[in-house]
Amino acid sequence: MSKIIAGAAIRGAHKLVKRAETALAEAIAQKGEDAAVEYPNTAYYLPIMLLFLGQRVKKLGDLEESLAEARKLLPEVPSDEVWLPYLGDTLDAGVATLIAEETIEALKYAVGPGPAGGLWLGFTDDATLRLQGIKLVDGRMPGFAAIVGRTGTNREAVDLVRGLQERNILVFMAGHSGGRAIAEQLAEEGIQMDWNTFLVPYGKEITAAVHSLNFAARSAMTFGGIEPGDMQAARRILLYNKNRVRAFVLALDSDPDTPKDQLISDEKYATAAGAINFGFPVISDVDIPQILPTGICTYEHVVANVPLAEIITRSAEVRGLTIKIEKIPIPVPYGAGFEGERVRREDMFVEFGGKYTDAFELLRMKHPAEVEDGKIEVVGPEIDAMEQGKAYPLAILVDVAGRQFQEDFESVVERRIHEFISCANGIFHMGQRAIIWLRISKDAQRKGFKIRHFGEILVAKIHNEFSTIIDRVQVKLITDAEAVKKPMEEARAVYSQRDDRIAGMTDEDVEDFYSCVLCQSYAPNHVCIVTPERLGLCGAYTWLDCKASHQINAHGPNEPVKKGECLDPVRGQWKNINDYINVKSNGNLERFNAYSILEEPMTSCGCFECICAIVPEANGVLIVDRDYTGMTPVGMKFSTLAGQIGGGTQTPGFVGIGKLYISSPKFISAEGGIERVVWMPKALKEEVAGRLQERLKKIGREDLLDKIATEEDAETPDQLLEYLRKAGHPALRMDPLL
Ligand code: SF4
Ligand code: ZN
Numbered sequence: 001m002s003k004i005i006a007g008a009a010i011r012g013a014h015k016l017v018k019r020a021e022t023a024l025a026e027a028i029a030q031k032g033e034d035a036a037v038e039y040p041n042t043a044y045y046l047p048i049m050l051l052f053l054g055q056r057v058k059k060l061g062d063l064e065e066s067l068a069e070a071r072k073l074l075p076e077v078p079s080d081e082v083w084l085p086y087l088g089d090t091l092d093a094g095v096a097t098l099i100a101e102e103t104i105e106a107l108k109y110a111v112g113p114g115p116a117g118g119l120w121l122g123f124t125d126d127a128t129l130r131l132q133g134i135k136l137v138d139g140r141m142p143g144f145a146a147i148v149g150r151t152g153t154n155r156e157a158v159d160l161v162r163g164l165q166e167r168n169i170l171v172f173m174a175g176h177s178g179g180r181a182i183a184e185q186l187a188e189e190g191i192q193m194d195w196n197t198f199l200v201p202y203g204k205e206i207t208a209a210v211h212s213l214n215f216a217a218r219s220a221m222t223f224g225g226i227e228p229g230d231m232q233a234a235r236r237i238l239l240y241n242k243n244r245v246r247a248f249v250l251a252l253d254s255d256p257d258t259p260k261d262q263l264i265s266d267e268k269y270a271t272a273a274g275a276i277n278f279g280f281p282v283i284s285d286v287d288i289p290q291i292l293p294t295g296i297c298t299y300e301h302v303v304a305n306v307p308l309a310e311i312i313t314r315s316a317e318v319r320g321l322t323i324k325i326e327k328i329p330i331p332v333p334y335g336a337g338f339e340g341e342r343v344r345r346e347d348m349f350v351e352f353g354g355k356y357t358d359a360f361e362l363l364r365m366k367h368p369a370e371v372e373d374g375k376i377e378v379v380g381p382e383i384d385a386m387e388q389g390k391a392y393p394l395a396i397l398v399d400v401a402g403r404q405f406q407e408d409f410e411s412v413v414e415r416r417i418h419e420f421i422s423c424a425n426g427i428f429h430m431g432q433r434a435i436i437w438l439r440i441s442k443d444a445q446r447k448g449f450k451i452r453h454f455g456e457i458l459v460a461k462i463h464n465e466f467s468t469i470i471d472r473v474q475v476k477l478i479t480d481a482e483a484v485k486k487p488m489e490e491a492r493a494v495y496s497q498r499d500d501r502i503a504g505m506t507d508e509d510v511e512d513f514y515s516c517v518l519c520q521s522y523a524p525n526h527v528c529i530v531t532p533e534r535l536g537l538c539g540a541y542t543w544l545d546c547k548a549s550h551q552i553n554a555h556g557p558n559e560p561v562k563k564g565e566c567l568d569p570v571r572g573q574w575k576n577i578n579d580y581i582n583v584k585s586n587g588n589l590e591r592f593n594a595y596s597i598l599e600e601p602m603t604s605c606g607c608f609e610c611i612c613a614i615v616p617e618a619n620g621v622l623i624v625d626r627d628y629t630g631m632t633p634v635g636m637k638f639s640t641l642a643g644q645i646g647g648g649t650q651t652p653g654f655v656g657i658g659k660l661y662i663s664s665p666k667f668i669s670a671e672g673g674i675e676r677v678v679w680m681p682k683a684l685k686e687e688v689a690g691r692l693q694e695r696l697k698k699i700g701r702e703d704l705l706d707k708i709a710t711e712e713d714a715e716t717p718d719q720l721l722e723y724l725r726k727a728g729h730p731a732l733r734m735d736p737l738l
Contacts, residue, residue: 242279
C-alpha cells in the first residue's frame with residue numbers, strides 16, 4: 001500500500017468536501033434550505049446518499065447532513081513520512097469524495113443551469129438504467145469502463161473506444177487533463193456519443209464521474225433488489241457490484257504541458273478511491289503508485305504504467321471480464337455497441353430502400369441440396385461501381401437449410417437480420433420485409449466495406465445464433481434495378497402468405513397461448529399473452545412466431561400457456577392465463593381481459609406499434625401509431641399517450657396494440673369491435689386498409705372505412721363529432737361506452 005496515493009486521495013477528498021460545502025452554502029443563500037434538489041426521473045433520490053447514508057435527500061437543507069457525514073469520514077491527511085498499512089483510510093476518503101461529488105453534481109440541477117448540454121449528458125435516468133443496466137446484469141455487456149482524462153492524440157482516443165465498443169463494453173466518460181477531455185477528442189473526430197452507441201459522456205469535470213457510480217449503485221437496487229438503508233445494505237450493494245458489475249476505471253493522462261508528477265490530480269485519486277469501494281479497479285497509462293491485492297479485492301486495485309495499446313486486455317484480465325469478440329470477416333468493427341448508430345446524410349456513401357428505391361429482405365427454408373453453405377453472390381453493381389450520394393435497389397435473399405428447421409421459423413430468423421446488420425460500424429439498417437432502409441457510411445466504404453459483406457455478416461451470425469436448427473446458409477444480394485423486381489414480387493407473396501397463415505386461426509382453435517417476457521428487461525412486471533387473434537403489442541410476435549421461438553429455444557422468452565377454463569368468452573379471460581400472469585407479473589396483476597379496452601385490459605411495456613384510446617365524446621375509440629407525430633382528437637400526441645400507459649400497469653381506456661390486431665375479429669370485441677373506431681391517422685388507415693376491408697366485408701360493413709375520420713377531417717373532439725354525424729358513423733348509435 002502506497003503512502004503517496006493514500007495521501008493524494010485523502011487530500012483530494014478534503015478539497016472536494018470543502019468545494020461541496022461552499023457550493024451548498026451558496027445554493028442555500030440563493031434558494032433557501034427548503035428548495036428541492038433532485039436528479040431527473042429517478043426513484044432513488046440522490047443515489048449515493050441513499051446507498052451510503054440511507055438518506056432520502058429532497059431539499060437543499062438535507063445536503064448539510066450528507067456533507068456533515070462526509071466530513072466525519074475524512075481521515076487526517078498523512079504526512080508523507082507516515083506509512084499506512086491499511087486501505088481503510090483511503091476507502092473512507094473515497095466515500096466522502098463520492099458524497100461531495102454527488103452534492104456538487106446535484107446542485108447543478110437544483111441551482112442551474114444544469115450539468116448537461118453540448119456533448120455532455122449528465123445524470124442517467126431510471127428508464128435508461130433499466131434498459132441498459134439489464135445488459136450488464138445478464139451478460140450481454142461484459143462490463144463498463146469509466147474513463148477519466150484523455151489520450152495523447154485523437155487517433156488513440158478513437159482506437160481505444162472502438163476497441164471497447166467492439167467488446168460490447170459500455171463506456172462512461174468524465175473529467176479532463178489540462179482542460180481537454182476524451183469526449184472532446186472523440187467529438188472532433190465525428191464519433192457519435194450517446195446511449196445508442198454505448199459511449200456516454202457524463203461531464204467535463206471529474207465530479208461527473210460520480211454518475212457512473214450512482215448508476216452502479218442503482219443497478220444493485222434495481223436488478224439486485226437490494227433495499228438500501230443501513231451499512232449492512234451498503235455492504236451488500238458494494239458486494240453486488242464487485243461480484244456482478246464488471247467495471248473498471250481507466251485513468252488516462254497524457255498532457256504534454258503538465259509536469260509528470262501532477263498528471264493525476266488529488267481529486268482524481270480521491271475519485272479512484274471512491275471506485276475502489278465498489279470493487280472497481282483503476283488501470284492507468286501513467287506511472288502512478290500501484291495498489292496490489294488486499295482483503296477487499298482479490299485482484300489489484302491500481303495498476304499503473306500500462307501502454308494504451310494493451311490497456312483493454314490488461315483491464316479485462318484484472319477485472320476478470322469474459323470477452324467475446326465476434327470474428328466476422330468484414331473491414332469495419334462489429335459489436336452491439338454499434339447497433340443504434342445512425343449514418344447521417346452527409347456521412348453517407350450510398351443508401352438503399354427507404355422511400356428512394358425498392359429494397360427488401362427475405363429468408364427462406366430450402367432443401368439442403370439447394371444451399372451451398374457460405375456462398376455469397378452479388379448480382380448487379382458492387383460498391384466500387386456505385387456513385388457517392390446515390391440510392392440503389394437492394395434484395396437480401398437468405399436461404400437456409402437444417403434438419404431441425406421448419407417453415408414457421410423463417411420469419412423469426414428473418415427478423416434478426418436487422419440486428420445482425422446494424423451491429424457493423426458505419427452501417428445503418430431500419431425496418432423489415434419490404435420496408436427496409438440501409439445506409440453505408442463514407443468511412444465504411446473507405447475502409448473497404450462491400451455489398452458482399454452483408455452476406456459475410458449474415459452467414460456468420462446465423463450460424464452463430466441458430467446453430468441448433470440451421471446447418472447451411474447462403475446469401476444472394478441484388479443491386480440491379482431490373483433484377484430486383486421479380487424476387488420482390490415473390491417476397492411480397494411470401495409475406496402475405498405468412499400473414500394469412502395466422503389470419504385463418506382463431507383463439508378457440510388452440511389449447512395453448514404463448515407468453516412473451518422479452519420486454520421484462522425494462523418493464524419487469526409486463527407480460528404479453530399472444531393469441532392467434534391477438535399478436536404481441538410490438539407487432540413483432542404473432543402466435544406462430546412465439547411457437548417457433550419456443551421450439552428454437554425452450555428457455556427463451558416465449559412459452560406455451562394452457563388456456564384452461566374460459567371465465568369470460570366476451571372479454572377474453574381464462575383461468576390458467578390469470579394464474580400465469582399473476583406469477584409472471586410478480587404479483588402485480590391478477591387478471592386481464594384480452595379483448596377489452598375498458599375493463600382490466602392487457603398491460604403495455606412501452607413498445608406498442610399503436611395505441612388505442614377511448615374518445616368519450618364520440619362514444620368510440622381512436623387508434624394512433626408511432627409514426628404519427630401530430631395531435632389526436634383526445635388532445636394528446638402519441639408520445640404523451642405513450643407516457644401514460646407503459647411500464648406494465650393496467651390503464652383502462654387505453655391499450656397498446658400491434659397493427660395486425662386492428663383487423664382481427666377479436667379487436668376490442670368486448671366493447672363492440674371495429675365499429676367503435678372513429679379516427680386513425682391517414683397513413684395508418686391506408687396501411688391497414690387491405691386487411692381491414694376484407695374483415696369489414698365479412699361482417700357486411702364495407703362502408704365503415706370511409707366513415708373513420710383522419711387528421712384531414714378532424715383534430716378536435718368537436719370537429720370529429722361533426723364529421724361522424726355527417727358520415728353517419730355507427731359508433732354514435734352504439735351502447736354508451738361509459
Ligand atoms: Fe414480447 Fe413484443 Fe410483448 Fe415485448 S411487446 S413482450 S417483444 S410480444
Ligand atoms: Zn415491449
